[in-house]
Amino acid sequence: MSDEKKNAKEKNFDDSKYSTDTHLIYGKHVSDKWDYSHHVTAPISSSTTFRLDSVERGALGFVNWAESSKHEDEPPIFIYDRLGEPNKDMLEENLAMIEKGEMGVAFASGMGAISGALGVLTKSGDEIIAHTTLYGCTISLFLNWYPRYNIKVNQVDLTNPDIIKSIVNENTKVVYFETPANPNLDIIDISKIREVVDEVNENRNDEKKIKIVVDNTFATPYCQRPLEHGADFVIHSLTKGIGGFGTDIGGMVVGKKEYRDRLLLYRKDFGGVLSPRNAWSILTYGLPSLAIRQRRQIASAQILAEKLEKHPKVKFVNYPGLKDFKFYELAQKLMVDFDGNFAPGHLIYFGLVGKDENESKELGKKMMNYVADNAYTMTLAVSLGHTRTLVEHPASMTHSVVPTEELSKYGLHAGGVRIAVGLENAGDIWTDLEDALNIL
Numbered sequence: 001m002s003d004e005k006k007n008a009k010e011k012n013f014d015d016s017k018y019s020t021d022t023h024l025i026y027g028k029h030v031s032d033k034w035d036y037s038h039h040v041t042a043p044i045s046s047s048t049t050f051r052l053d054s055v056e057r058g059a060l061g062f063v064n065w066a067e068s069s070k071h072e073d074e075p076p077i078f079i080y081d082r083l084g085e086p087n088k089d090m091l092e093e094n095l096a097m098i099e100k101g102e103m104g105v106a107f108a109s110g111m112g113a114i115s116g117a118l119g120v121l122t123k124s125g126d127e128i129i130a131h132t133t134l135y136g137c138t139i140s141l142f143l144n145w146y147p148r149y150n151i152k153v154n155q156v157d158l159t160n161p162d163i164i165k166s167i168v169n170e171n172t173k174v175v176y177f178e179t180p181a182n183p184n185l186d187i188i189d190i191s192k193i194r195e196v197v198d199e200v201n202e203n204r205n206d207e208k209k210i211k212i213v214v215d216n217t218f219a220t221p222y223c224q225r226p227l228e229h230g231a232d233f234v235i236h237s238l239t240k241g242i243g244g245f246g247t248d249i250g251g252m253v254v255g256k257k258e259y260r261d262r263l264l265l266y267r268k269d270f271g272g273v274l275s276p277r278n279a280w281s282i283l284t285y286g287l288p289s290l291a292i293r294q295r296r297q298i299a300s301a302q303i304l305a306e307k308l309e310k311h312p313k314v315k316f317v318n319y320p321g322l323k324d325f326k327f328y329e330l331a332q333k334l335m336v337d338f339d340g341n342f343a344p345g346h347l348i349y350f351g352l353v354g355k356d357e358n359e360s361k362e363l364g365k366k367m368m369n370y371v372a373d374n375a376y377t378m379t380l381a382v383s384l385g386h387t388r389t390l391v392e393h394p395a396s397m398t399h400s401v402v403p404t405e406e407l408s409k410y411g412l413h414a415g416g417v418r419i420a421v422g423l424e425n426a427g428d429i430w431t432d433l434e435d436a437l438n439i440l
């Protein structure tokens with residue numbers, strides 16, 4: 001930055017010979033107020049393109065970009081937003097650091113990040129092993145698009161990691177899962193998956209080695225850092241807990257340095273670029289407030305989950321912080337905050353009673369409509385990690401890609417309700433939740 005400023009100053013423009021309407025565009029041309037090194041809060045950088053000073057510097061910019069890991073200690077030469085710019089680059093550095101990764105590449109959305117990671121790891125003829133329960137649009141990506149690219153996805157129950165051995169073959173390139181999974185909160189033993197994949201990888205050369213990709217959106221890095229447990233890549237929808245306020249959509253892939261150039265190339269050519277303004281908000285508001293928001297949300301989620309367990313209209317409650325949750329012990333191993341305390345997250349999935357699937361599904365809808373009309377502290381809406389408590393019925397909303405008769409195959413309950421706890425007073429949330437359950 002300072003070199004650029006010096007160069008422009010040396011040119012010694014005479015401002016006075018230009019008209020005011022030109023001044024509206026160029027201002028002082030180079031301002032001393034534009035100083036990245038000394039801003040306390042990063043300025044929003046909103047420039048699609050960057051001044052290159054000379055052909056030589058422009059050429060060097062392209063070379064440095066194509067081999068970014070070899071030039072990371074040099075001052076950046078920004079070229080064009082789609083290749084990189086200050087706000088996203090800063091966000092990438094910060095989030096990679098928190099996830100204990102060597103690098104991050106930001107995308108326009110969580111789905112953009114998933115497409116990017118899987119896009120660089122697979123080609124036609126390859127196969128992916130994925131968990132049965134996944135975010136609805138990820139299932140849609142696998143069902144609606146990957147068959148067209150001749151990429152086969154085998155969805156199996158990865159809560160039993162050994163299952164990999166029974167379906168893996170020489171075309172398998174990726175093991176993909178969320179933990180906790182959306183929406184049923186299945187927990188997958190990342191280090192066990194690592195052991196099994198290592199066994200399979202033993203006889204494979206580097207290019208053929210299977211990679212483990214974990215979508216860590218539900219936990220956020222506050223509750224879990226999958227790379228520490230042996231994952232190769234972490235995916236985030238920044239739209240959720242990391243963004244934190246429900247104002248900006250974004251995504252990120254974090255992993256090893258050697259993949260940065262490929263991910264940047266993918267992003268450049270497929271075009272799923274994170275907007276600098278979104279990057280700025282997440283950098284300025286989302287990340288700095290992550291820990292304090294998560295702590296409050298986890299404390300409230302624990303209270304609500306314990307109350308839900310005792311309610312007669314509730315058949316089961318999945319919450320990693322409940323002692324009788326199927327994956328309680330595993331959750332304690334995987335989900336810990338930066339200080340090593342158990343951090344079971346802010347999402348709860350519970351099932352409503354009902355004599356069969358249809359009745360449960362109807363109760364789910366009835367409850368949601370009651371919440372939409374009557375609740376003050378709960379909003380019927382998809383998404384999560386918001387300041388407000390958001391509640392939804394996956395079978396008829398986020399996971400409607402799955403037909404009712406196949407719900408159980410995808411680990412879903414017809415009367416399942418997902419709550420993403422916000423920052424309200426927990427007692428107030430319970431008041432609304434209890435009212436909505438009592439009308440069923």
Ligand SMILES: *Cc1c(COP(=O)(O)O)cnc(C)c1O
Nearest residue numbers: 109110111135182217237239250
């Ligand atoms: C929301 C979500 C995504 C997709 O993120 P977008 O930012 O909406 O594209 C992916 N995975 C999980 C687990 C999610 O909850």
